[in-house]
């Protein structure tokens with residue numbers, strides 16, 4: 164199961180309905196206020212960084228491409244060219260990948276799947292950035308302006324793999340890649356190919372303040388700091404999501420923990436696991452479930468699919 168790329172075809176599974184349920188489960192649930200305020204402060208910083216870029220490489224977590232996107236990003240981008248990178252492609256199934264690839268193809272959006280740890284996708288990304296950069300200089304020429312190195316920059320939510328991708332693109336260790344969110348901070352410009360410059364410090368997209376469903380998914384995927392949320396609450400919702408996912412379901416939960424899940428009582432499930440394995444400590448039980456998901460113990464699966 165651990166290394167499962169065996170796709171159970173989700174068939175007619177209604178992802179929009181699951182999303183509506185996640186919104187319902189998380190309604191009125193405010194476990195993240197501290198971290199939201201902290202991330203909110205970076206909006207001005209992000210806008211200032213975007214002003215420097217011609218080509219914006221927006222990194223998202225392939226398991227949650229919607230929760231790791233910001234509704235105002237289009238507005239902040241203005242006329243800049245954008246490439247979307249769905250990073251952590253190793254953590255989703257082939258059918259998740261196909262679903263997202265065709266969704267973005269239908270929209271005419273340029274998207275690249277990448278693995279920041281192994282460097283997969285970075286060659287393709289470099290080529291695409293160069294192609295878009297050429298476009299920028301063709302436009303400058305038509306306006307009677309001289310060509311100049313085109314500036315590219317990487318932006319994304321905390322911990323989605325921005326630094327890892329920068330390191331891969333520059334083929335050296337330029338800035339720290341760490342498993343903890345919020346590590347990257349300084350600003351540097353680095354030559355990146357003949358006519359390109361890459362901003363070495365990624366822009367951090369501020370979190371969506373009011374979207375609890377997105378916040379829960381970020382916590383599940385370890386994209387926000389562990390100290391900022393209640394493990395038991397987040398793991399309870401994860402259990403409910405996993406029980407519903409076509410590629411996981413009650414059976415995989417039962418096989419792993421020998422506890423029945425009914426798809427609605429996540430909290431109950433966490434408590435049962437706590438009694439069974441951790442002397443009633445729900446925090447430890449919750450941590451076990453979250454880390455099992457993050458390590459692919461239920462098989463690799465996205466938590467979001469496009470609804471059309």
Ligand SMILES: Nc1nc2c(ncn2[C@@H]2O[C@H](COP(=O)(O)OP(=O)(O)OP(=O)(O)O)[C@@H](O)[C@H]2O)c(=O)[nH]1
Nearest residue numbers: 251278279322323324325326327341344345346347
């Ligand atoms: N499995 C997997 N892990 C990845 C991938 N890309 C990055 N990681 C890991 O994810 C963690 C975060 O990566 P970073 O590159 O530091 O992320 P970041 O977006 O720069 O993080 P901040 O500096 O906190 O904003 C590290 O432990 C990386 O090794 C990937 O494609 N697959």
